[in-house]
Amino acid sequence: MSDLTRLTAFEIASAVASGEASAVEVAQAHLDRIAAVDDMVHAFLHVDSAGALAAAARVDAARAAGEALGPLAGVPLALKDVFTMSGVPTTCGSKILEGWRPPYDATVTRRLKEAGVVILGKTNMDEFAMGSSTENSAYGPTRNPWDLDRVPGGSGGGSSAAVASFMAPLGIGTDTGGSIRQPAAVTGTVGAKPTYGGVSRYGLIAFSSSLDQGGPCARTVLDAALLHEVIAGHDVMDSTSISAPVPPVVAAARAADVSGMRIGVVREFSGEGYQPGVETRFREAVAVLESLGASVSEVSCPHFTYALPAYYLIAPSECSSNLARFDGMRFGLRVGDDGTRDAEQVMSLTRDAGFGDEVKRRIILGTFALSSGYYDAYYGQAQKVRTLITRDFERAFESVDVLVSMTTPTTAFRIGERADDPMAMYLADLCTIPSNLSGGAAMSVPCGLSPDDGLPVGLQIMAPALADDRMYRVAAAYEAASGGPLTREVPAL
Numbered sequence: 001m002s003d004l005t006r007l008t009a010f011e012i013a014s015a016v017a018s019g020e021a022s023a024v025e026v027a028q029a030h031l032d033r034i035a036a037v038d039d040m041v042h043a044f045l046h047v048d049s050a051g052a053l054a055a056a057a058r059v060d061a062a063r064a065a066g067e068a069l070g071p072l073a074g075v076p077l078a079l080k081d082v083f084t085m086s087g088v089p090t091t092c093g094s095k096i097l098e099g100w101r102p103p104y105d106a107t108v109t110r111r112l113k114e115a116g117v118v119i120l121g122k123t124n125m126d127e128f129a130m131g132s133s134t135e136n137s138a139y140g141p142t143r144n145p146w147d148l149d150r151v152p153g154g155s156g157g158g159s160s161a162a163v164a165s166f167m168a169p170l171g172i173g174t175d176t177g178g179s180i181r182q183p184a185a186v187t188g189t190v191g192a193k194p195t196y197g198g199v200s201r202y203g204l205i206a207f208s209s210s211l212d213q214g215g216p217c218a219r220t221v222l223d224a225a226l227l228h229e230v231i232a233g234h235d236v237m238d239s240t241s242i243s244a245p246v247p248p249v250v251a252a253a254r255a256a257d258v259s260g261m262r263i264g265v266v267r268e269f270s271g272e273g274y275q276p277g278v279e280t281r282f283r284e285a286v287a288v289l290e291s292l293g294a295s296v297s298e299v300s301c302p303h304f305t306y307a308l309p310a311y312y313l314i315a316p317s318e319c320s321s322n323l324a325r326f327d328g329m330r331f332g333l334r335v336g337d338d339g340t341r342d343a344e345q346v347m348s349l350t351r352d353a354g355f356g357d358e359v360k361r362r363i364i365l366g367t368f369a370l371s372s373g374y375y376d377a378y379y380g381q382a383q384k385v386r387t388l389i390t391r392d393f394e395r396a397f398e399s400v401d402v403l404v405s406m407t408t409p410t411t412a413f414r415i416g417e418r419a420d421d422p423m424a425m426y427l428a429d430l431c432t433i434p435s436n437l438s439g440g441a442a443m444s445v446p447c448g449l450s451p452d453d454g455l456p457v458g459l460q461i462m463a464p465a466l467a468d469d470r471m472y473r474v475a476a477a478y479e480a481a482s483g484g485p486l487t488r489e490v491p492a493l
């Protein structure tokens with residue numbers, strides 16, 4: 001067959017199932033591609049060639065034995081380094097976990113393996129998923145395949161860059177404030193944050209537990225939906241996992257029909273701070289949806305403008321508690337344990353050496369926001385704002401089926417451009433954070449290249465909790481009308 005790395009996940013699975021290509025051939029083609037271009041992109045922190053080829057061989061053997069194959073059997077995937085994978089280094093982009101090999105699989109990892117998905121390796125990310133550019137990785141930044149001087153977004157920039165540069169047709173990300181959708185937008189790929197609780201968090205190293213959610217990265221909407229159905233569903237190992245049927249996202253992606261749907265454009269997300277070219281492409285996308293038979297109206301969600309400050313109290317508060325487990329005793333790094341120091345000193349030296357600046361900033365901020373005397377004023381107040389944002393969504397969904405906005409206010413920025421300005425970095429998630437706070441589903445689908453800089457723009461579609469299928473329906477309809485996946489235009493590396 002021609003270049004196997006150019007196929008979609010759906011096409012690869014079909015080729016493997018029919019015997020047109022073997023899973024081993026497919027895995028090898030992707031490993032070769034990684035060897036050829038990842039020096040430039042740096043999407044992977046660890047490539048598990050032997051594990052990938054062995055998993056692929058198992059799929060080929062199962063086929064030869066006449067066993068039924070799952071819908072993604074033999075398809076390679078890039079796994080964000082925030083999910084544990086038994087025996088394979090898992091760092092979360094942090095020095096503090098360097099050398100740690102988890103003794104167990106995350107539920108997401110286990111489901112991928114059981115489905116015959118071929119895990120190629122672990123992808124780069126902002127340390128503990130805190131960031132919007134992948135520059136906060138302790139292992140150096142990932143580069144955007146559209147322009148190697150630019151960031152691929154974050155925190156899951158590694159998975160999105162791997163998918164955009166044809167090193168893998170599928171990736172897994174996690175989205176606490178936008179870390180699947182924002183990288184998808186700026187790399188011209190598809191990324192979905194399922195309803196909170198839709199995908200198990202067991203084995204997902206926690207950043208902010210009430211917000212973290214795993215989800216799919218892909219080049220097409222159908223591929224994202226196929227992966228979504230493989231990883232989603234109730235899990236007794238995660239007490240926040242929803243015990244309800246997985247929304248029929250694959251059927252919705254196949255239906256790709258928006259006629260009669262009511263689409264609301266969020267009024268608050270436009271104007272100052274939004275790149276004109278991004279806004280242009282967004283307005284055009286809305287017009288396309290209207291031409292496909294959707295009814296479009298403007299909807300006000302007045303509290304969305306407070307989402308960012310609320311998030312930057314809630315997420316650091318939860319992270320200050322979650323990251324307390326990295327104490328130099330149980331996992332990874334231990335500094336200064338030479339017999340002259342007590343446990344507290346070793347803990348303090350380890351955390352000082354092991355955590356980067358952004359992680360420290362958030363632990364300090366979160367510890368302060370939770371401290372006695374300030375708890376109500378900061379954390380408590382932020383939780384009230386969270387309720388108001390959820391109510392904005394509820395009110396909006398009384399009159400529309402989905403909400404849409406730009407995924408990010410700008411296209412990919414240059415490496416280093418925002419590195420010393422946390423506020424500028426935080427603004428990248430202005431439009432994505434509300435869905436994390438409400439727990440609803442949201443995704444990003446490419447909507448062309450910005451006329452001002454030629455870089456990818458994302459259309460965000462937000463749906464109510466457990467109505468993930470609605471957003472796939474809209475995304476697939478838009479993708480079909482816009483001429484198919486945008487990654488067909490990625491410059492050759």
Ligand code: GLN
Pocket residue numbers: 129130131132154155174175176177178179180207315429
């Ligand atoms: N960029 C946001 C942050 O820094 C969101 C990160 C995420 O979704 N993991 O917290």
